[in-house]
Amino acid sequence: MAEEMRVLLEYADKIDPESAEEYVKVGGYVGLEKARKMESNDLIQEVKSSGHRGRGGAGFNVGLKWSFVPKNAEIKYVVCNLDEGEPGTYKDRIICEKNAQALLEGMAICGTAIGSKQGYIYCRGEYPSIVKLLKNAIQSAQKLGVLGDFNIEVRMGAGAYVCGEETALIESIEGHRGEPRFRPPFPGVAGLWGEPTVVNNVETLASLPYILTNGSAWFAGIGAAKYPGTKIITLTGDAVNTTFFEVPTNYILRDVIYKLGGGVKGGKKLKAVQVGGTSGAFIPEQNLDTQIDYDSMGAIGAALGSGAVFVMDETRDIVDIVTRISKFFEHESCGKCNPCREGTFRCREIMEKINSGKASSKDIDNILLLTRVMQKAAFCGLGQASPIPIQSTIKHFAHEYYRKII
């Protein structure tokens, strides 16, 4: 299998992403029309039956998440997570740039399912051009009347990675400092301004029009059985074609890198691949035949995360890369909880010691112990996942660490 399968990106660069009229001409807003004719429970069931799972990293069943929203609540919100702060990830930007109307339609489908009239798109602060594009797209859809009484507003973040975490994102929209909230209650029950709120990723929402238009069985039949559909992959690092691809979820990592990505630059050998963004595991060459679906990645101790694939060739210094990553997490830790605030600081400190050739093997034992505590005790996913690059590289590339210690 070497071809892309374009669903969300089928009309990329063929239609104006801002124009609702152009989107309608290629079958847009048919899914929403169908959704509006369905009972809420049937619509949620249709999305559940498709097997569609969140593309923001946690892989939660979309219809199931929606079913937790109380039916009798008067005010409910749909929030689209376009924070996309994960280094190496830009798939949500691509969806907006190529098919923004599908995102708006997906949000309105979600609103129809849960009984919400108000949606917010939380866009990362580094994407000012996308904010402009989305505002124009919303205006175009409103002018054509396709969104009906569903209103969408755009809110801008200010560059904090933690604001991608759904409860920190909600805090940020409310105008507070972006720190995660205790869960439960989950946003589905008490989210934005205390009202039931569905938070879904851009890719998750933009897939909905196609599920509604073509039917849940069609979607369930694409890719991996337990994580069906397509996935947009962003390939970075030492690959020849560092760009984006949309592939079915049973596509294997090796084909992403060698068939679509053209292999490693300069004919060099591959040393490692990091999947899912900065907090993803480093995967050695022998695991490249793994499918890029949520469960297959989990089975090798990795995570699909955002779908970013970062290629490192044989010349790359793994310990140096992990040291830089540990600086990133120290910088992005919001400081709310001790295990992450102190832990990311100490991880960076020990990694720098190892990287500069001043550490002993005791430091490796210490950092492993520290990361195990962080995984168990940190308040949110940032602190819990930040140890993964350290642990996975000590597991698969231990020789690179021991080469640097005294």
Ligand SMILES: Cc1cc2nc3c(=O)[nH]c(=O)nc-3n(C[C@H](O)[C@H](O)[C@H](O)COP(=O)(O)O)c2cc1C
């Ligand atoms: C530190 C951190 C950063 C996150 N960043 C993002 C992000 O940029 N985009 C995103 O969709 N989800 C992000 N998430 C996951 C969200 O909390 C949430 O699970 C997701 O938006 C739900 O959408 P989905 O069910 O459609 O995947 C992040 C989680 C954590 C812990």
Ligand code: SF4
């Ligand atoms: S784990 Fe880190 S980012 Fe999350 S609440 Fe604690 S300090 Fe903040």
